[in-house]
Amino acid sequence: MLRITCQQASRLLSQRMEAPLGAGMRLRLRLHLFVCDACTRVARQFAAIRLAMQTLRERD
Numbered sequence: 001m002l003r004i005t006c007q008q009a010s011r012l013l014s015q016r017m018e019a020p021l022g023a024g025m026r027l028r029l030r031l032h033l034f035v036c037d038a039c040t041r042v043a044r045q046f047a048a049i050r051l052a053m054q055t056l057r058e059r060d
């Protein structure tokens with residue numbers, strides 16, 4: 001099953017903040033984002049948060 005729900009996709013997005021996803025999960029997430037605008041927006045927000053956190057870390 002490659003199709004995942006929006007709920008699963010958002011869980012994967014937040015998991016990705018903690019640790020890298022496995023290849024299978026990354027593929028499922030990418031396929032979902034390809035077809036789902038709502039989760040794409042969520043993914044962008046997570047990416048912005050991650051970037052901000054990296055910037056803060058680099059400042060230490």
Ligand SMILES: [Zn+2]
Nearest residue numbers: 006009036039
């Ligand atoms: Zn979705």
